Amino acid sequence: MKNILFAASECVPFVKTGGLADVVGALPKSLDKEKYDVRVVIPDYTCIPQKYRSRFSYIGNFYMDLGGLGNFYVGIMTCELDGIRYYYIDNEHFFHGEKLYSDILWDIQKFSFFSKAVLSMLPFIGFRPDIIHCHDWQAALIPVYLHEMFQNNPFYRGIRTVMTIHNLKFQGVWDIKTMRRFTGLPGHVFVLGRMEYKKDANMLKGGLVYADRITTVSESYANEIRMPYYGEGLDGLLNAKADTLSGILNGIDYDAYNPATDPLIAKNYDVASFKEGKKACKLAIQRELGMPEDPDVMMLAMITRLTDQKGLDLVEWVMERLVASHIQLVIIGTGDPRYENLFRHYEWTHKGQVSANILFNEERAHHLYAAADAMLMPSRFEPCGLTQLISLRYGTVPIVRETGGLRDTVQPYNWYEQTGTGFSFANYNADEMLNTIFYAEQIFYDEPDAWADMVERGMKKDFSWNASAKKYEALYDSL
Template sequence: MIKTLFVSSEAHPLIKTGGLGDVAGSLPRALARANCDVRLVLPAYPDVLEKSRITGMKAISEFTVLGEPVTLWQTRLPGTRVLVWLVDHPYFSARPGNPYCASPNQDWPDNHLRFMLFCRAACELAMDRAGLNWRADIVHANDWQTGPLPLLLNEEKNRPGTVFTIHNLTYRGLFTWDAFDQLKLGNDYWHFEKLEFFDYAAFIKGGLVYADYLTTVSPSYALEMQQPEHGWGLDGLLRSRSDRLVGILNGINTDEWNPGTDQSLAQRYNRNTLKRKAVNKAALQEALGLKVEPHVPLLGFIGRLVEQKGIDLLLQVLPGLLKSGRIQFALLGSGMSHYEASLTELARSYPGRLSVTLGYSEELSHQIEAGADLFLMPSMFEPCGLNQLYSLRYGTPPVVHNVGGLKDTIIDADANEEEGNGFVFPDATAASFLSALERALAAYTDGDRWRKIQLAGMKADYSWDASAEAYRDQVYRPLLEA
């Protein structure tokens, strides 16, 4: 078995702020099924400790990191046999609230110290210096919070192989010289070929420069991030390491996202009972204060209200569609205050047509996926995307921009009548988006064709097992055999 230390700053259902949490909560269990001996390492945030006390945990080690005492707790990922190791230090356990932010627009000022300590602790675990008699073959780090870990392991003799996954290149973990100076790494790392990045230290470069293999969450995003328009200043570095960069499409938790067993739904259904989906539409309309109109297409959106997610495009096309009375729209999300204000004001203008729920609700997200007729993802860029995969699973054809993982998973129904599972628009413009929406609304009026599109999405397999096998066979084994 491949001993794999999977290191992440979040993992659902213990802690989640975004897609990284979904991946880190699902991929380790799939790796275990693929004959890997997995340990998932997380910071011991208060919410994580509270949930772990309920399911059971025990202290298994105490050690120091640069003189700082650390306690290691062991628990299991809920509903699985995957062991979880929680790094307990006041940086995490005495810091309630968001793992990264003091407020929506303000990061914790000591994030550089917090996540460097986390990486140093993970390094001790990987090298079997915490008295656990378990030494990793592979250390799999994720996103900027764990970027320094491959760098630290690179300094070790007889170290494990290192893999670094980029979930979203936008978030690079940028810190000033003064912050870098507090990390006790040595000034040699303040260099453009190492951590320095336009007069900042970029934690993500620790992974990009020093990991043995780089991976990202879809084949198309692996190519896009090597281009200036999507590279965020790191495209040259990524091109230089293209021989060690692999795009592996994310999967989804098909147990949690299963319309046939989903306890959040008013009516469960599957491919053979697809007509029952209409019950969920009526229940969602009633719950959100929308008019209960079975034949009016209900469009859904779940996500962060930020520029990346194409909110500007939504705001350009929604007023005309709502004014015509041809659609209803249900939105769940939070983010930039000006987007929240614009959408809230639009909802006031179209009562019974537009519902805006600010924040996040796991239950409501399932209900929107099941109750909506179409799901909108007009992202400017999308490394992988998970909601389009949930939508396919729930028979809710997506309308997506032709980028990243959206490009890799959605087949335009007008371009491919046999395998089409959604609608794709090529350009990041309101006109291009609206054209795809009009095509989708036209297809909705043809019951037989619409059902064919729904079934094309529902029959596909987007489970994590294929992704885990790709990591094992395309990354872990080649690294160990090198």
């Protein structure tokens, strides 16, 4: 039996801001229980809902020094859910409030605390992992602390680390003097071959240097981040560590996202009944959003963070021409005020054709996955992307840019061979994107049978965690 500890800043169902939480929530449940004892540790945020908090039990507490910041209380809470043991690092000074993340300086301080506390709690809870699987920059100091401050203790010798990059853009960078004070790490860690980065200190870089294995969330993204365009300044390091770097595609939870059983949607359906099911769901969301009730109009959806990374500048460029075509456009998401206001403006000027839902609402997202005909994802870069996987599951055809996980999961439609599960374009170019949308519209309106066949092919794809879990198991066994 191998012991594995997942360490991350968020985890479904307790707290979530993005796909990271879905992975940390779903992957442990998908690993072979006979071979692996998998547990998860996250911060004990005060914003974790009471229905979960009421199940927590208190294990104990101790005090831990954190560099020049002094001694801090570390409380440890635990609960078991769906067969997985969870631990929560408790300290209200760091983890109070309604939001998981705030300004970067405060986040660096609290995730330095979290990383050291994860290692410090292990003897206390009587669990010695063979492997600690660290997720993104918030947990990236764990491999650094392990090698630099815990190795003299026999309990920690031989623990291996895996570092998973969910999004390379976020790295935890600040000046070296401050970072030394926050972390208490010795000076020799802050050199070019370790944590130094453009004269500053970089937490993610530290994790990548010290980890035994590096993974990221799709094969294409693993190749892309070794190039300067996608490498966010770390492409040199990732090339140097290429023999320890691999891409393993994320999956989605096929129980949580299942149109046949989803309690949130207007009518359940499967691959045999999607035509009636999606039509009923479309009429229901049109009613809900105050749009004209027309089951035959093409509904184009975007469920996304409203940021440049997601290709919103391309959408802005073609918006006038897009709404001149025969579609209904529904957006769900929050982000950059520039894009929030763009979509609000178009909802106001094109009432009934554009619906801007500037919020994140899980229930409405499920409604839209089930109702929409196509899902637009024109990302500048996309490590994996879960939206296109959920869309395929619900019979919503993805229209994507060929990058990262989007390229790995959406097979472009081929009219001659009648193959493919979606539409794609190669260059980061607004006109190329618009032509691809227009082509999708043409197939939708003029060749409904070909469209239905494409929906069926997409719904039959398996992007559950099963295949990816096997790859993670092979990775753990190789360590």
